[in-house]
Amino acid sequence: MLKGRKIIAIGERDGVPGPVIAECLEGAGYEVVFQATECFV
Amino acid sequence: MNFENQGVIKRLADQYGPENLTVVLGNGEANGVEVFAETVTEGDPSYAGPLAGVALKIPVYHVLEEEVMTEVPDKMREEKLQLSTLVIDIEPMHQVLEASRAKL
Amino acid sequence: MSELKESIRPVRIGIEGVSYSLTHVPDLVRYGSKPLREIRAKPSLGEQLAQQLRDFDAATAYAPHQVYIGNIAPEKLSELPKPWYERLIEGATREGRFGDLVDQDEFYAILAGADQFNLASFEENWFRRHSAPHAIGRAPKLRPLAEIQALCEKDALPLYSGKQLVGAFEPGHAEDANLIAEVLLENIAAKVTASHSLRSLLKTLTLRPDDIDFVISCSEEAVGDRYNRGGGNLAKAIAEDVGCVNASGCDTKAFCAGPMYAMVLGASMVQSGLAKRVAVVAGGSLAKLGMKFESHLKKNMPVLEDVLGSFAVILSPANPGQVCMRLDSAAFHPVGAGASPQAMAEYLAEKPLAKLGMKLTDVDRYAVELHNPEITVPSGSGDVPRTNYLTLAALAVMRGQIQKNQMEDFVRQRGMLGYAPTQGHIPSAIVYLGHAVDALQRGEIRNSLLIAKGSLFLGRMTQLSDGCSFLVDRNKT
Numbered sequence: 001m002l003k004g005r006k007i008i009a010i011g012e013r014d015g016v017p018g019p020v021i022a023e024c025l026e027g028a029g030y031e032v033v034f035q036a037t038e039c040f041v
Numbered sequence: 042m043n044f045e046n047q048g049v050i051k052r053l054a055d056q057y058g059p060e061n062l063t064v065v066l067g068n069g070e071a072n073g074v075e076v077f078a079e080t081v082t083e084g085d086p087s088y089a090g091p092l093a094g095v096a097l098k099i100p101v102y103h104v105l106e107e108e109v110m111t112e113v114p115d116k117m118r119e120e121k122l123q124l125s126t127l128v129i130d131i132e133p134m135h136q137v138l139e140a141s142r143a144k145l
Numbered sequence: 146m147s148e149l150k151e152s153i154r155p156v157r158i159g160i161e162g163v164s165y166s167l168t169h170v171p172d173l174v175r176y177g178s179k180p181l182r183e184i185r186a187k188p189s190l191g192e193q194l195a196q197q198l199r200d201f202d203a204a205t206a207y208a209p210h211q212v213y214i215g216n217i218a219p220e221k222l223s224e225l226p227k228p229w230y231e232r233l234i235e236g237a238t239r240e241g242r243f244g245d246l247v248d249q250d251e252f253y254a255i256l257a258g259a260d261q262f263n264l265a266s267f268e269e270n271w272f273r274r275h276s277a278p279h280a281i282g283r284a285p286k287l288r289p290l291a292e293i294q295a296l297c298e299k300d301a302l303p304l305y306s307g308k309q310l311v312g313a314f315e316p317g318h319a320e321d322a323n324l325i326a327e328v329l330l331e332n333i334a335a336k337v338t339a340s341h342s343l344r345s346l347l348k349t350l351t352l353r354p355d356d357i358d359f360v361i362s363c364s365e366e367a368v369g370d371r372y373n374r375g376g377g378n379l380a381k382a383i384a385e386d387v388g389c390v391n392a393s394g395c396d397t398k399a400f401c402a403g404p405m406y407a408m409v410l411g412a413s414m415v416q417s418g419l420a421k422r423v424a425v426v427a428g429g430s431l432a433k434l435g436m437k438f439e440s441h442l443k444k445n446m447p448v449l450e451d452v453l454g455s456f457a458v459i460l461s462p463a464n465p466g467q468v469c470m471r472l473d474s475a476a477f478h479p480v481g482a483g484a485s486p487q488a489m490a491e492y493l494a495e496k497p498l499a500k501l502g503m504k505l506t507d508v509d510r511y512a513v514e515l516h517n518p519e520i521t522v523p524s525g526s527g528d529v530p531r532t533n534y535l536t537l538a539a540l541a542v543m544r545g546q547i548q549k550n551q552m553e554d555f556v557r558q559r560g561m562l563g564y565a566p567t568q569g570h571i572p573s574a575i576v577y578l579g580h581a582v583d584a585l586q587r588g589e590i591r592n593s594l595l596i597a598k599g600s601l602f603l604g605r606m607t608q609l610s611d612g613c614s615f616l617v618d619r620n621k622t
Contacts, residue, residue: 006057
């Protein structure tokens, strides 16, 4: 359920942040339509 | 998942169709992943956010799951994700998310 | 950032003293950002909240608070039985080795004493009985109860002590969104809690206010008006409040990494000779009170985010044998670095340590984001310090400095459990400085690396994360 889909990246600051997920998925050839990083503190 | 992001996901689902979208998470701990998954599949379980009662059925992955990792180019994976594989225990998250995807 | 030539010439700035305060304000939790919004949407939550607030004795005897004010070492926290909010510390005192707990009655008194625009009015009988003993500064504005009620019916924020209405906090301007009562209360709470910490520190060090040359505030607030929402310089207001007549000041803002930057800038002023004694201060964040209150209510826990955290540090030229900031170790996270945990750990730990000829395993104690997990775990926010320590340990593994099966040892030996309230800037490494100074003075550790992070993306001006770090060690004798 990944191939051919557009990606929404919701990262976490101390986990894997949004921009990092986005870069990695773009590097894999996906289109990232939204990325955000959640910070709970 | 914060309400702002729920709202954006709802709009994107309207724009692209939920069947064309996949969410990829970067949570640091398993605690909370289940709620995130439920939010974009069945709807916000707290019934408080924009996705309250809205079942988008968008599949959810964690960036460190094998299905996602194998797609990322080697060098990028080493530089940007390798360290996180030592920090984050992906197994419990993988189980939760695989179960969530199986229901779709 | 240009690569500096490797040469190890220590640049040390003396840490004359550190003081931390926790101001217990249970009846202001309702004005925290999350409770304010949620209670407006669902008023019955206000009653539920009121039932789960704890009293001053419970806040005092709360183990993480005793660690915060210096009465219990952070290493000991892991040995104490949980839940800490139930297993209170017997014989706990509000005075700490390097700090104190302030109760709400005293908070109202110091608020009144610093209120130059008569924003706050208090019910005369209540104030005379409860707050007057703590009165400091200006005379409070006292009114009969009927007038307080009339103000609250208009546009003032009601101030309570338990169920009793004891005061009113008015807006500063009828048409300025940045001078509404909620904003001004937030700002003045930061001001007076910072002032209190600085006053306490001066007293401990037997210094006079006029011994301070400059004040830098790194509080979480936005002092300003509609033409300049975050104009700031709360520092100067704090300097005035404390009586530092020889000092001016300015603010440093960098989300939660603010205090660490403020320390670097303050130390730089001392190093350059521009100032001899710089006070770096921060007041508490009213906005963050009760941030996770819903999950605490759901789990039948007391509302733990009921304290305003503040601190003061005084920096001056280093003396022999003194515990110091290594200004030459100050590290930043450049724009091009990338947001991955690896990049952050490289720029904030590995590279600055390498400049000093050190490895990750040469640091005796790391201080990271030290949020109290008892507050964060019930709401699904995780154990923030642990994740940050594991990240450092993971980098050490990748560099071959430790084995993968030594990661937990790394975390246990060089890390600690979080104990700071979720006040944003306070948990972000700086909270550990007092204990670092103690441990260094006792020779228990040789050094400590403090690493703070800032979530700049929250302000919607950039997607970037940020951070700032420096090492603390002892000067040669």
